[in-house]
Amino acid sequence: MKEFSLIDTYFKSVKYKRKDVLIGIGDDCAITQIPPGQALATTTDTLVSGVHFLADAPPRAIAQKAIAVNLSDLAAMGAEPAWISLSLTLPAIDETWLEEFSRGIQESTEYYSIELIGGDTVQGPLAITITAQGFVAPEQALTRSGAKPGDFLYVTGTLGDAGLGLDLLLNNIELPDPEHSGFLLKRLYYPTPRVFAGTSLRRVANACIDISDGLVADLKHILHASQCGAMLQLDKLPLSEAMVQSVDIHNAYRYALSGGDDYELLFSVSEEHKNSVDRALACCNVPVTCIGQLNGMSGKVNLRLHNQPYDFIDTGYEHFAPSSLLATTKDPQ
Numbered sequence: 178m179k180e181f182s183l184i185d186t187y188f189k190s191v192k193y194k195r196k197d198v199l200i201g202i203g204d205d206c207a208i209t210q211i212p213p214g215q216a217l218a219t220t221t222d223t224l225v226s227g228v229h230f231l232a233d234a235p236p237r238a239i240a241q242k243a244i245a246v247n248l249s250d251l252a253a254m255g256a257e258p259a260w261i262s263l264s265l266t267l268p269a270i271d272e273t274w275l276e277e278f279s280r281g282i283q284e285s286t287e288y289y290s291i292e293l294i295g296g297d298t299v300q301g302p303l304a305i306t307i308t309a310q311g312f313v314a315p316e317q318a319l320t321r322s323g324a325k326p327g328d329f330l331y332v333t334g335t336l337g338d339a340g341l342g343l344d345l346l347l348n349n350i351e352l353p354d355p356e357h358s359g360f361l362l363k364r365l366y367y368p369t370p371r372v373f374a375g376t377s378l379r380r381v382a383n384a385c386i387d388i389s390d391g392l393v394a395d396l397k398h399i400l401h402a403s404q405c406g407a408m409l410q411l412d413k414l415p416l417s418e419a420m421v422q423s424v425d426i427h428n429a430y431r432y433a434l435s436g437g438d439d440y441e442l443l444f445s446v447s448e449e450h451k452n453s454v455d456r457a458l459a460c461c462n463v464p465v466t467c468i469g470q471l472n473g474m475s476g477k478v479n480l481r482l483h484n485q486p487y488d489f490i491d492t493g494y495e496h497f498a499p500s501s502l503l504a505t506t507k508d509p510q
């Protein structure tokens with residue numbers, strides 16, 4: 178199979194089409210129309226085999242996760258997703274793999290009403306780059322820098338599940354109840370970008386970020402951008418049943434504070450808008466939990482458990498750290 182028939186078979190055939198795409202896959206560029214009054218939000222994320230996923234991960238999951246992590250960035254900005262582009266680096270043409278991968282794209286584009294408008298296909302070590310674009314009125318964009326001392330901190334969903342799922346996949350832990358493995362691996366392979374929650378928070382949140390590298394690490398981005406400090410109440414952290422029943426509570430806190438790949442939204446809300454949070458997110462089908470408050474102690478995260486100080490060494494995910502490759506963290510046994 179040649180490059181062009183590959184593009185036609187697996188990517189041009191992706192069915193979901195939008196009226197605002199004037200020219201899609203097939204020409205030198207895509208031509209798209211932005212609605213009046215809206216600005217364009219653009220984000221890119223790359224998933225590399227052996228770094229972000231194991232080489233034998235299901236291709237449908239790889240496709241859907243590559244899209245999800247980008248939609249999560251749009252959500253964190255309060256933007257409504259519209260278009261994606263796909264830059265695919267493949268070691269070889271494996272039609273079974275491509276079929277499953279393309280099915281993953283098909284499903285996600287339909288589910289989120291977004292169109293695949295273009296991309297690039299080259300040979301090399303397996304890597305997937307997605308660029309996602311969406312709309313938000315410029316004055317309504319949720320930035321990292323809008324938080325104020327006194328704001329309350331909230332998160333969507335539950336924290337740490339994907340980190341625990343990864344340890345399960347790498348055989349680093351054994352679950353007392355194997356029934357939970359399905360849920361945890363689903364949280365790792367098929368994260369849910371909080372798209373609707375992001376757009377619903379436009380008039381409610383002062384600042385927002387998505388949690389990709391761990392709660393504390395990503396909270397620090399808000400703190401640095403907004404020149405605030407934070408107090409987090411560990412006893413308030415939302416933990417799944419699978420988490421609570423699989424590890425002791427201190428390990429559960431560790432996963433929740435520093436496990437990566439959660440793709441939940443972390444946002445700050447002023448006292449004045451606190452009462453609007455539940456109403457704004459009522460239709461989003463995701464729980465939301467107040468986990469702490471911001472203060473003026475620039476950059477500092479103060480952890481408390483039942484109102485007592487709690488010691489924790491932050492180990493959020495970092496690229497170029499010695500253990501950042503999946504292959505090197507894999508348990509040899």
Ligand code: ADP
Nearest residue numbers: 184188202203204205263265294295296297298
């Ligand atoms: P060019 O050489 O002009 O960059 P290409 O041959 O790379 O064009 O691509 C032909 C068309 O197919 C373009 O519209 C491009 O956006 C699209 N395309 C290429 N690869 C992909 C892909 N992996 N996913 C979606 N569209 C793709």
Ligand code: MG
Nearest residue numbers: 296297298299
């Ligand atoms: Mg090209």
